[in-house]
Amino acid sequence: MDLFPNRPILVEMVLDPTLDPGASSPLYLQLQRRLRGLIQQGEWRPGSRLPAVPELAHRWGVHRLTVLKALAGLKRTGWIQTVQGRGSFVASRLPEAPGLRASSEFPFEGSSLLVHDGELGSWLGETLERAQDRHLVSFSAGFIPSDLLPCEQLRRITAQVLKELGPEAWVYAPPAGHRPYLDSVSQWLASEGEPVDEGWGIRAIPGAQSGLALALESFTVPGDRVLVESPCYLGILALIRALGREAVPVPVDRQGLDPERLASALQRSEAKLLFTVPSFHNPTGMTQSKARRERVLALTRSHGVILVTDSAYGDLRFSGNSLPPFRRLEGADHVIHLGSFSKSLAAGLRLGYLIAKEDLLRRMAPIQEVQQIAQPPLTQAVVAKFLDTGGFRRHLARLRRALKERRDAMVEALAEHFPQGTQVSEPKGGMHLWVVMPEDFSALDLHRDALQHGLGFAPGPLFFADGRGTNCLRLNFSTHDPATTRDAIARLGHLVHHRA
Numbered sequence: 001m002d003l004f005p006n007r008p009i010l011v012e013m014v015l016d017p018t019l020d021p022g023a024s025s026p027l028y029l030q031l032q033r034r035l036r037g038l039i040q041q042g043e044w045r046p047g048s049r050l051p052a053v054p055e056l057a058h059r060w061g062v063h064r065l066t067v068l069k070a071l072a073g074l075k076r077t078g079w080i081q082t083v084q085g086r087g088s089f090v091a092s093r094l095p096e097a098p099g100l101r102a103s104s105e106f107p108f109e110g111s112s113l114l115v116h117d118g119e120l121g122s123w124l125g126e127t128l129e130r131a132q133d134r135h136l137v138s139f140s141a142g143f144i145p146s147d148l149l150p151c152e153q154l155r156r157i158t159a160q161v162l163k164e165l166g167p168e169a170w171v172y173a174p175p176a177g178h179r180p181y182l183d184s185v186s187q188w189l190a191s192e193g194e195p196v197d198e199g200w201g202i203r204a205i206p207g208a209q210s211g212l213a214l215a216l217e218s219f220t221v222p223g224d225r226v227l228v229e230s231p232c233y234l235g236i237l238a239l240i241r242a243l244g245r246e247a248v249p250v251p252v253d254r255q256g257l258d259p260e261r262l263a264s265a266l267q268r269s270e271a272k273l274l275f276t277v278p279s280f281h282n283p284t285g286m287t288q289s290k291a292r293r294e295r296v297l298a299l300t301r302s303h304g305v306i307l308v309t310d311s312a313y314g315d316l317r318f319s320g321n322s323l324p325p326f327r328r329l330e331g332a333d334h335v336i337h338l339g340s341f342s343k344s345l346a347a348g349l350r351l352g353y354l355i356a357k358e359d360l361l362r363r364m365a366p367i368q369e370v371q372q373i374a375q376p377p378l379t380q381a382v383v384a385k386f387l388d389t390g391g392f393r394r395h396l397a398r399l400r401r402a403l404k405e406r407r408d409a410m411v412e413a414l415a416e417h418f419p420q421g422t423q424v425s426e427p428k429g430g431m432h433l434w435v436v437m438p439e440d441f442s443a444l445d446l447h448r449d450a451l452q453h454g455l456g457f458a459p460g461p462l463f464f465a466d467g468r469g470t471n472c473l474r475l476n477f478s479t480h481d482p483a484t485t486r487d488a489i490a491r492l493g494h495l496v497h498h499r500a
Helices: 027-040 053-060 064-076 124-131 151-170 179-191 208-219 234-242 259-269 290-302 358-372 377-388 391-417 443-452 482-499
Strands: 080-083 087-090 200-205 225-230 246-253 273-276 306-310 335-340 352-357 432-436 472-476
Touching (some): 027 053, 027 064, 053 064, 064 080, 151 377, 151 391, 179 200, 179 377, 200 208, 200 358, 208 234, 208 273, 208 306, 208 352, 208 358, 225 234, 234 246, 246 259, 259 290, 273 290, 290 306, 352 358, 377 391, 391 432, 391 482, 443 472, 443 482
Parallel strands (some): 225 246, 225 273, 273 306
Antiparallel strands (some): 080 087, 432 472
16 A cells, blocks of 8 residues: 555656767757657657657656757747647648758858867878778768879879989979979969969969968968858868967858858958868868959958968869959959869879969968978979870869769769758869758767768868867768769768668
8 A cells, every 4th residue: 555645656767779868969959850750750740749748758768858958949940839838739831851952042051059179189180091991981081082093194204204304303492393393383274264473473382281381370370360161171270270370260152251251250350361262162062153252352352361262173173164263353462372283183292382472472482491491393393294295184184074973973872862851062073062961960970870880971060160060061072983982872871861
């Protein structure tokens, strides 16, 4: 006989095994996904009443506040409605998930949920190591894979150049660069309608990353603020942090940097530099329109901010019309243009070029000479010969066709195997595309699963100064042949559905 018949019965709540308190996404977002899944699967039909909050809390073994936060998210996104005094009901008309192609307002920044400090760790070198792991099908780093490299042509040219240079192949080149290389690059650019104008100069650099570091150290000091795109190339974020500067994010959309947000950031930040990847943006793959370029140029000029443009992917257009680089626009005296052969010819060459007005070059020259002393003349002479003989143009034609085929294979596989509502950019060149999942999806959790299944990609938070982008992925379509890509994306999609 119960001596206390009116006392409450305490029932121990056990956390549902589908929820993981150790995951990157908080429990309320995980629960929100589960509840939405039940609605999509028809367990709770449109117009039906949801169980009460205590019942939901007991079913999933969570606190009632966790349930309330999950329901608030479902209400905000249109999946449920609440009626005062009656409870929560499935919406009579469920949200229509957008198609795979993004709308004009593509949410590149993804969810506003932020990762915890220190959760990402160091990724630049780790990303490259994973991309080269033969036991991993990785889409984490963008480079020309071995099957697309012009290896035999470069071997023949290297042998020829070694004979022509003789002992000069093994000595220092001038600090500005091997003169035949600088002349060949200038002639190539002129043939593409982008000559180096009078009053401007060109210098050799060991890739665009080196140019970014050179600009940063030449025109800023520790503590200075630097404007970056949001999302942006993770290498510049790593540089800014390593050198003690502060990154100030400016959102991007389909047309490039948002000019209104840029104007606001310029007014309040007192920034010294702005870094941008205008063509085939890393990580989204998008290209800034000419109107945006002109507006960004005018804004930075009026505020006295140096504009550093990374054109590492500029030669990789495979559809659409080309756009003039910033340095060719009127009023571009404050522009530093970075070009590279790492993405268009061979990453192992570690060779690029920097173009700027002579006064800016004079300010950078002492820092460059201290950092680098000089570039090896052999690799510069090899690239010069490859340009002069037409080999580079022929190589680019083949490479562009292959990249388009690989992009198409990835986009088609994503459409087939990722959930409805996934948004994917469709670049007209370069090597990357950007994937945005529902706002409560965790790319970091997916990444851990993917590595265990032999798959790799770059999670979105890597590309944000403030740790957002938790539901975003960057995928590089250049790395694998179409068949491998289709198979790997199908496997990755299976993991996504398991977590959705």
